[in-house]
Amino acid sequence: MQFDNSPQAIYLQIVDYVCEKLLLKQWTIEDKIPSVREMAVKMEVNPNTVARAYDFLKQQSIIYDKRGIGYFISPEGLNNTISYRKQEFAEKELPGIFRTMYLLDVELDDLKTEFEKFKELYAKNQKLF
Amino acid sequence: MQFDNSPQAIYLQIVDYVCEKLLLKQWTIEDKIPSVREMAVKMEVNPNTVARAYDFLKQQSIIYDKRGIGYFISPEGLNNTISYRKQEFAEKELPGIFRTMYLLDVELDDLKTEFEKFKELYAKNQKLF
Amino acid sequence: MQFDNSPQAIYLQIVDYVCEKLLLKQWTIEDKIPSVREMAVKMEVNPNTVARAYDFLKQQSIIYDKRGIGYFISPEGLNNTISYRKQEFAEKELPGIFRTMYLLDVELDDLKTEFEKFKELYAKNQKLF
Amino acid sequence: MQFDNSPQAIYLQIVDYVCEKLLLKQWTIEDKIPSVREMAVKMEVNPNTVARAYDFLKQQSIIYDKRGIGYFISPEGLNNTISYRKQEFAEKELPGIFRTMYLLDVELDDLKTEFEKFKELYAKNQKLF
DNA sequence: GTGGTCTAGACCACC
C-alpha cells in the first residue's frame, strides 16, 4: 500500500482504513486487528505512524488495547466509527459539495432517484467494492 | 498558486479555475480572459499546460478564440460550464458521496436543513469566498 | 527540570505541569503557553515529547493551537482541566487513599478539622506553594 | 518483588510490607516473621537492608526479637502499626491529597458515598487484594 | 511476541 501523494496525513488514512473495515462489516466487535508492527509492514510505514493511528482510534473508543496482546474492536466500535465519520463528512466534505451544488443550481431532490438506484446496486454488489 | 500535491491534472485545475470565475459571475459573456502567457505566469506553470486547458474549454464551447487577439467567454459559456461541471459532479463526485452516505446511513433529507442554511449564508457572503 | 525516575510518563508529567499552571491561575484563558520547542528546552526533553503532551491537552480542549503561531489556553481550559484532574484523582488516587483509610480505620469525618485548617492556610499562602 | 523506580527508600518499603501483613491480619501477635536472610532473598535486596527495616520496626515496638531465634510480632504490634501508619498518612499523604482536593474544589462530603461503596466492596473481596 | 514511550533528526505548510 502506498500513500505518498495524498493530502491526508498517513496516520489518518490508516484510521480511515480501519473505519472502512468496520463500516463494511469486514471487522466486527472483539475482533483482533493487525498488530502495530504487522500493519506497519502491510502499509509500508513506520510503526510509530501506525501506533499514532491506533492511539487516535483508541481515543475515539473504536478500538481498545490489551497490553502485550494486541488491539481489538470495542463493543461500541461501529457506532463510534459512524459518529466519527459523520462528523468528518459534515465538516470536511459537505461544505464543498454544497458549494458545488449551489453554483450548479442542483437541488437535493434532483439526486433522489440516482441515490435510490445507487443504494440498490450497492447493496447487491457490496462484495465487489 | 500551487498544484503540487493535487490528484487532479494541472490543466484540469486551470479548466476548473476558469469555470469557477464563470459560475461566480466574475467573468461573463464576451469578456477577454487572460492570455496563455499571462495565465502561465499567474499559475506558475508551463504555457503549454495553459494552452491545453484553453483548448479543452474551447472544445466545450465555453470559450472561443479570436486569432491574434485572445480568448473570450462564449455566449453559451455559462450554460456549457454548468453542463460540463454537472457531468463531472455526477461522474466523479457523486459516487463517492453516495457510498459514504450509504455506509453512514445518511439520507438526502437529513441534509435539507443544512443545505438551506448554507445557501442563505453563501448568498450573503459570496464576496468572501 | 528532570523526570528520570518517575513512574509517570514524561508527556503526562508535562500535561500535569500545564494543568497545575491553570489550577493555580498562573495561566489563564487565551494566554499563549511556551512553544513546543521552548518547553522542550525548559523540560530538557525531546520536542516530540512536548508535542505529544500538547496534543493530549488539545484533545481535552484545555489548549488549542493557531498554526504557525503557538498554543493558547482555551476558553473552557480551566473547567476541562478540573474535569480531567477530578477523573484522574478518582481513578488513580482515591482507591489507594480509601484502602489506607479503611485499614487504619480512619473516617472521612476525622479529617474535617484538618482539611478546614489546610484550606485556610493554603488560601493565605498560595504564593509560597 | 522489585523496587527500582519507587521514590520510597527500599527499607521503608519493607517496613510497609510488614505493616500491610499486620493490617490485613495475615500476620498476628507472636507470629514469627521471615528471617532477615529469607526476606532478603524474597525481596531480592541486601540482608543489611532488611536488617535496617526490622530494626526500625523494633523501635516502633511493632516486632521484637528473640536472640538466635528470630523476629516476632509484638503484642502491641497491630496498634503500633496503626499509629505509625496514621502518622505517615497524616504527614506524607494528606497534604498532597488536601492540596489536590482544594485545587479541584472537592469536599470531603463529596467522597462519602464512594467511600461507603468502597468499604462494602473491600470487606467482601479482601482475599483478592 | 505485544503495546507504550522516548530520542534524534528530518521535511512540510503556515504566518
Next chain:
DNA sequence: GTGGTCTAGACCACA
C-alpha cells in the same frame, strides 16, 4: 518563527 507529520531505532513492562 510556529505546529504537524514522519522515519529510524531504541528500551521498557507485560504476557
